[in-house]
Amino acid sequence: MSETHASTVSYVRDAMLPQAAPPVGETGAIRWVRENLFPTWLNAILTVVSLLAVYWVLSHILPWFLNGIWTAKSLTECRQIRDATLGPDASAACFAVISDRWQQLLFGFYPNHLYWRPVLALVLFLVAVAPILFSGLPRKMLMVSAVVPFAMLWLLWGGSIWGVLSVAAGFGLGYLGFALGSKYLGALVGALAAILVPVFWWIFAASAAAQIMQGIVPISIEAVSSKDFGGFMLSFIIGVSGIILSLPLGVLLALARQSDLLIINKTAVTFIEVIRGVPLIVWLITASLLLNYFLPPNANLDLLLRVIIMVTLFASAYMAEVIRGGLAAVPRGQYEAADALGLDYWKSMRLIILPQAMKISIPGIVNTFIGLFKDTTLVVFIGLFDPIGLASAIRASTDWNGIYWELFIFIGLLFFVCCFSMSRYSIFLERKLQTGHT
Missing domain, CATH: 1.10.3720.10 (MetI-like)
Known part of the structure; x- marks a missing residue:
């Protein structure tokens, strides 16, 4: 380098600067807010208006939820509790209706002493669908999935077990009709047999078969209409x-x-x-x-x-x-x-x-x-x-x-x-x- 050029250069860097942190406005929450909520003036206005609307809604709904009354036997009693604790002008939900009637909302008019049956049916349903929804479970569980619907039917309606078994027999007859029809008369006949055989069985024969078997081997639980x-x-x-x-x-x-x-x-x-x-x-x-x-x-x-x-x-x-x-x-x-x-x-x-x-x-x-x-x-x-x-x-x-x-x-x-x-x-x-x- 010539002497004249060296005199005009005050400093020449001979090493890299250490890596510095990015500006605060380019990282983290600040960057996300700027890019997603306030990227333009129109978006900024819409963001502010939306926040005001959310605040207005929450300011009216949250007190109603947080002041909710869970223990009462009627709406009148709910209002009396509200007036005594919060004042007559306070906003308070009367969730006591759920505490008082949740069983009816869930089970309708199903007999109280038989609530265990629909609950057990729900548990069996979850067990039955698990191997269908999640492939990691053993495939042998699919046999349980095939049986559970009939067990649920019996648990929910009760009565003779032979009624449920006669329904299940219809599916077996349908499969038999499909196999024989496909083997000897073609796939189309087999498909029709798979549909028609169970239907005719259920309409004309299933009830009579169930009554005969119930007379021979009576097995039943309390029936629910x-x-x-x-x-x-x-x-x-x-x-x-x-x-x-x-x-x-x-x-x-x-x-x-x-x-x-x-x-x-x-x-x-x-x-x-x-x-x-x-x-x-x-x-x-x-x-x-x-x-x-x-x-x-x-x-x-x-x-x-x-x-x-x-x-x-x-x-x-x-x-x-x-x-x-x-x-x-x-x-x-x-x-x-x-x-x-x-x-x-x-x-x-x-x-x-x-x-x-x-x-x-x-x-x-x-x-x-x-x-x-x-x-x-x-x-x-x-x-x-x-x-x-x-x-x-x-x-x-x-x-x-x-x-x-x-x-x-x-x-x-x-x-x-x-x-x-x-x-x-x-x-x-x-x-x-x-x-x-x-």
């Missing part, structure tokens, strides 16, 4: 039954709608479009008032059973369209690959096509399940005492006449827990199966 079912238990029974039954029926309808056989295709299309084209409340009224006219003279289906059948058919029509969308999203090459492997129709569907279609359809399937579970509240219009119907009955009593929000918040919380759980499981399953394209 369906009219005593109510509250959240009723909604849970209808919702879970519709969910479990509508999924396989929806798969069959989706496959039938894509069938090349004219009769099967048009029958499936007609069923799906007719069911989806009419509101659920109309079908429930049909189940309540008209369905018995289409049954044999001696057949008298229980109202709750009729509702479950109609809810299942309604949900299966929507499920069929969701699954049909998944089938349409499977690349055509997958169908061709199944043909190239020499697989017949049922094996290609079971091993290659349906697993991919079901994986794609997970969000739509769970969305249908959640909608179905919430729609169980519509049974109030046909005289069944679901949680909404019981809330109206409770509010009509002299003790709790005039109470509103406390009951509906409790009911909404129960539905939220169930629906949110289904939603979170859907997300878990999507991540596990890596649904979608990366």
Whole structure:
């Protein structure tokens, strides 16, 4: 370096500076607030307005919650406690109605001394669905899952155990009809036999067989009529039954709608479009008032059973369209690959096509399940005492006449827990199966 140039340079760094911390405004909460709440002047205004709205709502709701009264026998007593402790102008919720009537909201008019039966049925249900929802559990537990629904049926309704076993026998006969029909007359005949044989058995022979066996070996527990079912238990029974039954029926309808056989295709299309084209409340009224006219003279289906059948058919029509969308999203090459492997129709569907279609359809399937579970509240219009119907009955009593929000918040919380759980499981399953394209 020349002497003239060296004299013009005051300092030349010969070592790296140590790493310094970033500015305070570029890290942590301050950065997040600036980027997400105040990135522009418009967003800043909207943030301030939103915070004021949240503050206004919480300032009115929180005192009502925090001052809640949990011990009282009537709304009048609640108000007397509020006036004595907080003042007549204070805002206080009367949650005592939940403390006083929670059993009725959960179990309806189910006998008090038999509450252990629906509780045990719920425990068995959770045990049964565990190996279905979580693949890490032993596959042998699926045998328990196949038996538990019949045990739950007996626990909830009681009566002779042979009535439940006769229902289970219908499924065994259906499987036998499918196996024999498929072996000797073709897959189509086998499928029809799997449907028609159990139906005829249940309508014409199951009741008589149960009575004969009960006369030979009497085994029974205290029977409970369906009219005593109510509250959240009723909604849970209808919702879970519709969910479990509508999924396989929806798969069959989706496959039938894509069938090349004219009769099967048009029958499936007609069923799906007719069911989806009419509101659920109309079908429930049909189940309540008209369905018995289409049954044999001696057949008298229980109202709750009729509702479950109609809810299942309604949900299966929507499920069929969701699954049909998944089938349409499977690349055509997958169908061709199944043909190239020499697989017949049922094996290609079971091993290659349906697993991919079901994986794609997970969000739509769970969305249908959640909608179905919430729609169980519509049974109030046909005289069944679901949680909404019981809330109206409770509010009509002299003790709790005039109470509103406390009951509906409790009911909404129960539905939220169930629906949110289904939603979170859907997300878990999507991540596990890596649904979608990366």
